[in-house]
Amino acid sequence: MSTYALDAVFRPKSVAVVGASPRERSVGRAVVRNLREAGFAGPVGLVNPKYRQIDGLPAVARLADLPFQPELVVVTTPPDTVPGVVAEAVAAGARAAVVVTAGLGQGPGSLLERLREAARPHGLRVVGPNCLGVMAPHVGLNASFAARSPLKGDLALVSQSGAIASGLVEWGVARSIGFSAVVSLGDALDVDFGDLLDWFAQDTKTRAILLYIESIRDARKFMSAARAAARAKPVVVVKSGRHAQGARAAATHTGALAGSDAVYDAAFRRAGLLRVLALDELFAAAKTLGHLRSAPGGRLAILTNGGGIGVLAVDRLVDLGGTLAALDEATVRRLDGMLPPTWSRANPVDIVGDADASRYAHALEALLSDRENDAVLVMNVPTALASSTDAADAVTRVLAQRPRPGAGKPVLGVWLGREPAALAALEAAGVPTYNTEAGAIRGYTYLVRHREAQQALMETPPSLPEDFVVDSAAAQAVVAGALAQGRQWLDPLEVNALMAAYGIPITPVTLAGDADAAAAAAAPLLADGMQVALKILSPDILHKSDVDGVRLNLASEAAVREAAGAILARVRELRPDAKIQGVTVHPMIVRPKARELIAGLADDPTFGPIVVFGRGGTAVEVIDDKALALPPLDLRLAHELISRTRVSRILKAYRDVPAADERAVALVLVKLAQMAADIPQVRELDINPLLADRDGVIAVDARVSVAPHPGPAQKGPWHSRFVIRPYPKEWEREVELAHGRRMFVRPVRPEDEDMFRAFFERVSDEDLRLRFFSAVRHFSHEFIARLTQLDYARSIALVAIDPGSGEMLGAVRLLADANYERGEYGILVRSDLKGFGIGWQLMRIMIEYAGTIGLKLIEGQVLRENVTMLAMCQQLGFRIRPDADDATLMDVTLDVAAPP
Structure with a gap:
């Protein structure tokens, strides 16, 4: 629902308190007192069947008895009465409810589910339950049981904890810091972080948004809203539980490295949010970003x-x-x-x-x-x-x-x-002034970090390189074969096949069932002057070194035979329960100046697949030099991920050691992210070590865990488990135009900036004026980045390209509102190519796209003098009418469900 009806929460015309009470220290009395003291100008109705009046105000037995229709209903009654009260609120015409009451339980049959069933089908928005309430000082609203009302200001505070929200109001009053709104989410049955980020991003009273987060439920919705809000204004977040231990023991190094807080940190970074570590820093950051x-x-x-x-x-x-x-x-x-x-x-x-x-x-x-x-x-x-x-x-x-x-x-x-x-x-x-030099420097670092976050949202990454070659069908066949046999782990031969399908270099491997077979497999390698390594192969043994299951630098068949026998005997002694398939034979990779890295995929229950990179080796968890990123990745994001580790420093040249091929490392990370998109059954993947030197990279050892795909992990119009929607390749298509011409239509990519710049050079000043409603000739990087840097979860831009020359012919864009009900479109065709049907075809595809994501209405504004566009809209079935506020504009709307 997102921002639907949230005006009734933050700008209600009338309020009713159900459970209002004259009893001292009761929540109902505190809410009534706060409403009166905050100076709410609209009607306030008190509902309690036990009283005729409360604190001098009349009280009624039921919502239906009020002399007005309440827009916002505040519920403070006992838990078992809440679903019925909310049903009465719906019947009374309320649009939103703040449910302060706690103790509604969880799961099927609970009071919480009954509350959901009473509210959601009728479109009643619910804040809470189990929350402090809502405060909107600019309209004199304090529908909470906080100790006092906040001052008027321009900071919006959204907190999962009522105690934190109340404490920050006190903190702000003591320091003359005001708020545009304060919201306590509580159990967040309906209204959540995503909804409120969308609301406050558009709220003219809000300059910056402050978040106190304990956990995120709908990560996809949160990420989309956070990225949109961070483009509009500073968003500062503090998250508790930074040092909480993981809920399970990880089976891979990458899984162990991808702790919950590290994943949240990666998500905040990708969304362009500024993370701070304490509540005082929350305000310090907001203060600095407010001035500068x-x-x-x-x-x-x-x-x-x-x-x-x-x-x-x-x-x-x-x-x-x-x-x-x-x-x-x-x-x-x-x-x-x-x-x-x-x-x-x-x-x-x-x-x-x-x-x-x-x-x-x-x-x-x-x-x-x-x-x-x-x-x-x-x-x-x-x-x-x-x-x-x-x-x-x-x-x-x-x-x-x-x-x-x-x-x-x-x-x-x-x-x-x-x-x-x-x-x-x-x-x-x-x-901005500070009490100490330390405070000022900290404020300055917030400024720098915020700039970096904004750059991450706006920068144009390079195109994927020519050597980005994958065979996803072959990789999917490998994984499907293992799952068909009921296995969780790919064997080394399957791992090598998977890596080969994605062009990731890996040490060759041969399976040997016994010592003689191992010696025979090693013979060709030894004949070429190479040494070999042996590793135990058992689906029940994940960490081979734990059972002395690895031998290195074997230089003769006799040594191989002896080592294989010793490994097999030792493992049978230590793990008699394990199923042993034999040993694997590998050539020893001698790269004396290579750096040991780790790269892989981990699976987070909230954010889905995570790309992990860091310092590799057997002590990887102890060293704990790692960085995480949410896919999808491009080369720029991959290089940024590498730069956040200490090991990145020794990838550069030092002393007599040449610089490693960092691009090759980055390309491995991009390919792993692509693998996570192509094969959602891959749950954890560990390349450790990944050797990197000036000649490139090679995976020495790798493990891959797989599981059946459970379906979408998040709500949304796509099937990937990613919380950031990847490039929607399914919308690429060839289209036939008039006069035998053809065009290739695809979604806009971030690397299209130069193509857009060249396109604008071929568009007349008049056509630019008709599109942008003003004379435009300077196209800055920021301007074009806003056209090419898309959150595919809520917007799409389709570009038409000449298949022969690669030149851009035109583009159409559609921006969905936060409620996924309406979308605003814009279109522009190269001035010298009118009459070929380019605009018509782009509009038809855009309308089709709107239907697939469930939009009900497409709308736009067209200059009254733009008769060509108005004629096309009429032919496509748009309703056309004069704009109520501007005589030079026409409003055009299309019912997506009923096109011509």
């Missing part, structure tokens, strides 16, 4: 009148992984001409303890003009020699008149004297 939208880079310049505090700031910056900016030589010369000779002549720029307002102004102007830094931290230590307030005023004057080279460059402040006038001046100039 972004930073162009990560290089910080520090301006101070105290050398010691400047050094402390540098220490903290380095601790948090920040970058101290260099000073341009021209800047140094400029500062030499305006500062005393005792200034530091380096960053931090120490302008000495007697620095007056003029010195602050000149130094700040120089740093804002310096292209070697991306942000400036200005600090002031109070002294008897100069006024801190005058210094703050100087900063604000510079910012008001800053030259173009410094425009938009973030400035942060630390005024240790905390003079109210100085702080007020800086606040009015949009400079």
Whole structure:
């Protein structure tokens, strides 16, 4: 349902409290008191059959007895009465309910299920049950039992915990921090994080969204909403349970490495959310991002009148992984001409303890003009020699008149004297101030991390390389064969076949049933001058080294025969219960300067398949150098995943060791992500070690766990278990046009930026004006990225391409609303190709797509003068009518279920 009827939760015209009570310390009384004290302007009805009035307000026995129709009903009655109360709310015409009551149980036959059955079929939105309630200060609504009402502000807080929500309201009141809304989700029977992210992303009263998360149920819905919200405004999240132990022992190294919190961290990163670790950081991050939208880079310049505090700031910056900016030589010369000779002549720029307002102004102007830094931290230590307030005023004057080279460059402040006038001046100039240098540096790192998150959402990845070759049919046949035999693990021969199908180099393997067979299998390898390795083969033994089941560097047939016999005897002794199939024979891979890596797939119960990468070897869990990512992946995301590990540093060249082929490593990760999409039966996959050097990569050992595909793990219009919808290849098609021409239609990909840029060069100014409703000629990276970077879960863009030249002919896009009911379309065809039916065919495919994802209505706006588009809409069955607010526009709508 998403944002459907949430206006009745946050902007209700009327409210009723069922369970209102005059009894002290009761929830019903607390809710009534809060509603009255918050100043809600609409009618408030109290429902309790035991009383005629409560606190001077009239009370009625039933909702039906109220003299008005309540939009929002707050329920505080005992658990066994809740389903009936909600049914009465539906009958009374309510659109939403906040169920504060706890103890409704779980599962079939529970009161919770009865509540769902009473509300959902009738479209009644439910917040809770078992929640603190809802607060919307801008409309005077406090439908909660919190101790006090929050101040008005522009932060939206969504918390799974009522106690956390109440505590943060108190925290905000004590620090004069206000909220646009505060919501406690409780058991989240209906309204959840995804719904509220969609709502607050569009809410004009909300500047930033704060989330307190304990767990996510519908990961697909959450990821889609979070990615959309993060594009619109900062979303800051704190999640509890970071160190909770896993619910089961993992069977593979990758499974062990992919702990629950690490998966959540990967999901937040992919969604563009800024994660912090504590509640105070939640507000600190929101404060910084509220004043400063972004930073162009990560290089910080520090301006101070105290050398010691400047050094402390540098220490903290380095601790948090920040970058101290260099000073341009021209800047140094400029500062030499305006500062005393005792200034530091380096960053931090120490302008000495007697620095007056003029010195602050000149130094700040120089740093804002310096292209070697991306942000400036200005600090002031109070002294008897100069006024801190005058210094703050100087900063604000510079910012008001800053030259173009410094425009938009973030400035942060630390005024240790905390003079109210100085702080007020800086606040009015949009400079966030902090109590300490450590707080300011932490705030700056939030700014940098938020910029990185936004870049991750907007960057254009490269095309998949030519050597990305897979044989998914062969791989699926391997997995199907193992499942048909009821096996959970692929044997080494099957693993090699699977890797070969995806072009992942792996050490050859031969199966030998006994010692003589092992010697015979090793003979050709030994004859070529190679040594061999032997490994025990048993479906009951996962970690071979645990049973002394591995022998390396065997150089003769006799040594192979002896080692095989010893392995088999030793394993039978240690694991008499195990089914032993023999040993596998492998050539020893001698790559002395290779790095040992681990790469694989893990399976998370919430987020589905996860790609894992890190430092490999037998002590992989102890080293714990790993990073996780949600598929699908492209090469850019794969390289970013690699960069988040410590082992990435030694992939570079050092001493006499050449750099490893990092692209080959990244390509393995992309192929593993593709394997997870193609073969959902692959549950866990472990390549350990994956050797990487300048000549490429090779898998020395690999294990693969499989299980029958249970069907979609998440709700949504696609069948993959991914929570981020992969590229919808099923919408690729060849289409015949007029005059014998053909075109290839496919969904837009992130790497299409250059193609779009060339396309716009072939579109006339007039056609661009008709499409975008204004003259457009400058197509920035950000503009085109918004056209090519798609969340396929809620939007689609189809591009038409000339099969011969590869040139773009036109494109159509459809953006679904959060409720999956309506979609807004836009279309543009190259100006020199009108009359071939390109637009008509793109519209027909777009309408077909809308039907497959369940949209009820397609809508758009067309300039009244665009008669060609209006004629096509009429032929396609759109209803056309003048826009009520703009006489130059026509509104066009199509009932998807009933096309012409």
